[in-house]
Amino acid sequence: MTKELESKFAEELEKNQGIIHKVCRSYTNNENAHKDLFQEITIQLWKAYPKFRGDSKFSTWMYRVAFNTAISLYRKSKRSVDTTQIYDNLKELEYQDYDDTRDKQLDLLYQAIYSLNDIEKALALMYLEDKSYREISETLGISEVNARVKMNRTKTKLKNILNP
Amino acid sequence: MDKLENLKDVWKNQAVTGLNYTKEDIHNMVKKRSTSIVKWILIISIIEFLLPYVLILFTDLETPSRIYADYGLGDLTRNYTIVHVIIILGFIYVFYKNYRNISADSSVKDLLRDILKTRKTVKYYIYYNLLMMGILGLHFFYIIMNSEMFISKLPENANITVLWVTAIMLWGLFILLVWCFYRIIYGIFLKKLQRNYGELRKRE
Numbered sequence: 001m002t003k004e005l006e007s008k009f010a011e012e013l014e015k016n017q018g019i020i021h022k023v024c025r026s027y028t029n030n031e032n033a034h035k036d037l038f039q040e041i042t043i044q045l046w047k048a049y050p051k052f053r054g055d056s057k058f059s060t061w062m063y064r065v066a067f068n069t070a071i072s073l074y075r076k077s078k079r080s081v082d083t084t085q086i087y088d089n090l091k092e093l094e095y096q097d098y099d100d101t102r103d104k105q106l107d108l109l110y111q112a113i114y115s116l117n118d119i120e121k122a123l124a125l126m127y128l129e130d131k132s133y134r135e136i137s138e139t140l141g142i143s144e145v146n147a148r149v150k151m152n153r154t155k156t157k158l159k160n161i162l163n164p
Numbered sequence: 165m166d167k168l169e170n171l172k173d174v175w176k177n178q179a180v181t182g183l184n185y186t187k188e189d190i191h192n193m194v195k196k197r198s199t200s201i202v203k204w205i206l207i208i209s210i211i212e213f214l215l216p217y218v219l220i221l222f223t224d225l226e227t228p229s230r231i232y233a234d235y236g237l238g239d240l241t242r243n244y245t246i247v248h249v250i251i252i253l254g255f256i257y258v259f260y261k262n263y264r265n266i267s268a269d270s271s272v273k274d275l276l277r278d279i280l281k282t283r284k285t286v287k288y289y290i291y292y293n294l295l296m297m298g299i300l301g302l303h304f305f306y307i308i309m310n311s312e313m314f315i316s317k318l319p320e321n322a323n324i325t326v327l328w329v330t331a332i333m334l335w336g337l338f339i340l341l342v343w344c345f346y347r348i349i350y351g352i353f354l355k356k357l358q359r360n361y362g363e364l365r366k367r368e
Contacts, residue, residue, distance in 0.1 A: 006191065006194065007187075009190075009194070010187040010190040010191050010194075011187060013190050014185065014186065014187050014190060017184070017185055017190075021183065022178075031183070034183065035183065036199075038183070038185075038193075039193050039196060040198065040199060040200060042190060042193040042194060043193065043194060043196065043197075043198045043200075044198070044200065044268040045268075046194040047198075047268065048267065048268050048269040051267075051269065052269070061269065064269055064271070064272070065268045065269050067272055068268045068269070068270070068272055068275045069200070069268060071272055071276070071360055072201065072272070072275050072276055072279060072357060072360070073200040073201050073202060073268065073275075074199075074200065074201075075199055075200070075201055075204070102174050102177070105171060105174045106174050106175070106178055109171050109174065109175065117359075117360075117363065118356075118360050118363075119272075119360060119363045119364060122272065127168075128171075128172055128175045128176075129175075130172070138271060139271060139272065140271060140272045140273060140364060141270070141271025141272055141273030141274050141364065142273060142364055146367060155168060158168060159166075159167065159168055162167060162168070162171075163167060
């Protein structure tokens, strides 16, 4: 693979790395596992990159590979620690109007997503990202009807976790 | 407004965590080795294909060769070997074809299906080997126990039926143990994938 292709890939990934971080944070519960999963997703994206023809949006394609890695390909890191550990790397926000409430809400949301099963996690993320049912159905490989039903079930489950 | 809808706003405005990677970090990552399950599927499957033949290298080949000669089993062994090799090559071809289909940019359901299909090839290969062991074992026992050389060596009060039953039970027990051991390993290895595939296949 050429240096040029690698450079283009790195640039696109750097711009869109937020997507991978969201997937990693949903499928892992500690920083070490997050880093390991991020690396594995990056390797899988790089392997698949030469085949990416731009038929879909780059972000949609990234989600697909990221979900596949998290759900099917990734082997749990040996460095995983206590599964109830909450992320201890709360970032130093650079916002002028730092809002602790939003941070806590986000943490709770991620914890709620983490408690779902692997497929429900993917559905929850795609709901929060406002993906269409067509995209959801193509990413998961199920019919749109099935995607709608599964999505409603996942949303109900998420609401119940957040509002016990 | 729905609490979940409110949280969408929080979600959309989240900043990237402290783990913000640069282009150089990404360049370094792509050079690292994958720890994905696909690599392990290939390694373990190759070991499973080769194991019976590696074990043969550590067995005493002189005794079986003598038995084949004494009881006229040479031709039978050769015929079984030819059929066996053709079937094994067929398995290897199907495994390779399925393995090549595994792709991280398939849909989630297709990837799970392709991984499970690849492992199924190996599962059927193992079952085929166990079946062949059973059939070959019975066929050889039959020929040996009905041969003049064997009968002439038997004590006067020997009961052929008891010998047959004992031989079949021991051989059957050995095959069963190998099958159980393999089912457990197979189950542990693919439990998560089978569960996720089942979840996607479920029609609500």
